[in-house]
Every structure is written in structure tokens, then in C-alpha cells.
Amino acid sequence: MAENVQDIKRRIKSVNSTKQITHAMELVASAKLRKTREYAEGRRPYFEAMIESMGIFVGKSGSTKSVFMNQREVKKTAYIVITGDKGLAGGYNVNIAKLVEEHVANKEDAVLYTVGSRGRDYFRNRDYNIQGEYLGNSERPNFFNAKEVTRIVMEGYKNGEYDEVYLVYTKFVSTISQHPYLLKVLPLDVNDLKPAQKDGEAEETKVEHSVMQYEPEPDELLEYLIPNFVTSTVYGAMIESAASEQGARRTAMESATTNANEMIDGLTLKYNRVRQAAITQEISEIVSGAEALK
Amino acid sequence: MAETFRLKIIAPTGVFYDGQVERIVLRGCEGEFAVLAEHTPLTTILAVGTFNMILGDNQHKSGTLLGGLVTVTPRETIVLTDAAEWPEDIDLNRAREAKERAEQRLKDDKFDAARAQAALERAIARISTKEK
Incomplete structure (x- = not known):
């Protein structure tokens, strides 16, 4: 019981103010999480309609003339790395960074496009080749940001700067569970896009599409659609990551608050014991002093 | 009908x-x-x-x-x-500013011409919707 009563009191106060901060952050994160999930829901109809049209065109044009669909020998790889702009979100940013590092066999053959400042800082410190950085929209991704990233990456792919493109993002499983995820976006796999057979409806759709007019030709339409499809995928990944970031932050802050509470309980107990010991000591001193005077 | x-x-x-x-x-x-x-x-x-x-x-x-x-x-x-x-979602002043900015950037070589052109088209479409 060497500690001073005043010191313990001060520590309790400091832990308590930290707790207030983490608790506030937890509340903010859960409010933001709710909003972000709404955006994620809203994206779904667009994405589904997009996949459906892609499937039809791929079936229609039959060939795989597009450069974005041809596999080629892989020499260089590009990664679109989606992280947050802010920290204090548990393992959210670190998990993504680790996944990329595991996947990259050779630093020289990897080109990085980072979304969010955390990822950029991490990889810049480790001397990775960062070709593009997109900051300031990790919390509220917007379709045009996704479009910009995609346009640049697709141009690079077309010019042969790299031979495949991966998207690294955090998949939102539930409010308490998020998984880092690596997805190949280019070259596109034709088999993934073949329309799923729906019973009954399939026949009708087939007839419809056999009389369908295309303006311009299906091949050209596909050229237009592929960038949009990739953009939509990137946008979806950005939104999922945003939701994951809030989820991770909420969980992290929740456990920080719990820990702070535990610390406060422990310190309060200690404080009371020290105080009690001091009183007991004082009484015994007074009593023995009085004894001596007799 | x-x-x-x-x-x-x-x-x-x-x-x-x-x-x-x-x-x-x-x-x-x-x-x-x-x-x-x-x-x-x-x-x-x-x-x-x-x-x-x-x-x-x-x-x-x-x-x-x-x-x-x-x-x-x-x-x-x-x-x-x-x-x-919808027209009610469009901020006319913002669209006008965007239009001017895009026009400026088209004249300037520093900026990406394709991007500025796209921004200009967007601004013009917004203005014409609003003023109809």
C-alpha cells in the first residue's frame, strides 16, 4: 500500500475521462454504421441488374474479344487496397495490410492503389510502389470516386502496366464480425458472368432477347458495360469496407469502455483500502500516544 | 388514357x-x-x-x-x-459554378480534359433541367 491516496484519485479521474471518450466514439460509430448499412442495401438493385445485363451481353457477343477478359501471363499485379482514413478501429486497418503483404510475393512486382490514408501510410513506410492514393472518402464512399479509381486502374491494365488486378477490402459479415477479403477483378472471368438459369422465366427471357435490338452492337455495349461493372464492384467494396470500419470501431470502443470500467472498479477498491489503512494507522497512533501520557 | x-x-x-x-x-x-x-x-x-x-x-x-x-x-x-x-435536388448556383470551373479547366492544359468535359456536360444537364 505504498501508493498515495491522491495519486490513486488522480488515476481514477484520468481513466474515467478516457472512458467517456471511448464511450462517445462507440455511440458515434454505431450511428454511422446504421447509415452506412442503408447505403449498402441501396446499392444492391443496381448491382443485380448490372450483372444480369452483363450475362446477357457476354452470351450474345459470344466471343471474348475484350482485353479485360483475356488471361495473360502474370508479371505484375495491381492491388486496390481499401482501408480507413482513421485509426482506433481495432484490427480493421492492420488486417487488410497483413492480407496484402501475405499475397505480395515480390514487392517490385506489385503496384498499389490505396483508398484511405491508413493503408497509404502503412505501405509508404514499407517502400511499396503506390501509384495512386484516394483520401477523405472512406466513411462515405461515393460512386464517382469509385469511377475515378476504376478508370485509372483499367487504363493501366489496358496499357499492360500490370496483368491482373485485385481488390482488397473488408467484407461486412455482421456488426461484430468483419473479414478482410481479396477479390480478383481483372481479368474478368467469363464463366462467372453467365446468367444463372431461372426456371420458367428463362424461356421467356430468351425469346425477348432474340428480338432485342442493340444500339450500338453488343460488343461495343460490352465495352461500355465492363468499366461500369468493375466500378460497381469497387463501389460495393468501398461501401462494405466503410460499414466494416464502423463495425470494427464500435466493437473496439465497446471493449475499451468495458476495460476502463474494470480499471475504475479495481482502482476504487484500492483507493478505499489505502484510505482505510491510513485511518486505522492514525487511530492506533493516537491511542498509543494517549497510552504513553498516562 | x-x-x-x-x-x-x-x-x-x-x-x-x-x-x-x-x-x-x-x-x-x-x-x-x-x-x-x-x-x-x-x-x-x-x-x-x-x-x-x-x-x-x-x-x-x-x-x-x-x-x-x-x-x-x-x-x-x-x-x-x-x-x-429530380429538379428539386439540384442546386442551381452550384451547377453554374461547376460549369464555369469546368470551362476554365478546359482552357487550361494542366487539368484532365476528359474529366473537365464530363463535368461540363453534367453541369449543363443540371442547369437545363432546372430551368425548364
């Missing part, structure tokens, strides 16, 4: 419009065209521009579509667009 058909306008942020309409005029990449009920099946790309639709009860509605793809089938017409806006 003329015949109506089902129209869906879907943007990445959500379903923008879903309902019965009598006619919609869209700006395709090869010029304006109208879709009525029983239109022949068609798939085409849209340019940045204004759309105009007539609902069943002679009500008119218009807005902007910032590019996209339209698929007309006998069952329904689906517009997949990058972004759609």
Missing part, C-alpha cells in the same frame, strides 16, 4: 423511380428518343442529359440522368444510370 408500362430507374445509391408511365423521353448516345408502351425490345447507352416522362394521369416529370444504359423489354423498361436527380 393511353397505355402505360413499367419503368425502373436504378442508380448505384438506390432505386430512383419505379412505377407506371405512359411515355419517357431519353437522351441516347445517338440522339433523343421516346419509349412508349409496346416499344420494340432495345438496349442502348444513354448520354448525360435530361429525361422527361409522362405519367398515366397526364402528369409530367423530368430530371437528369448522368449517363447509363437502358434496356426495353415487353415486361418493363430498366434504366441503369450512374446518377439520377
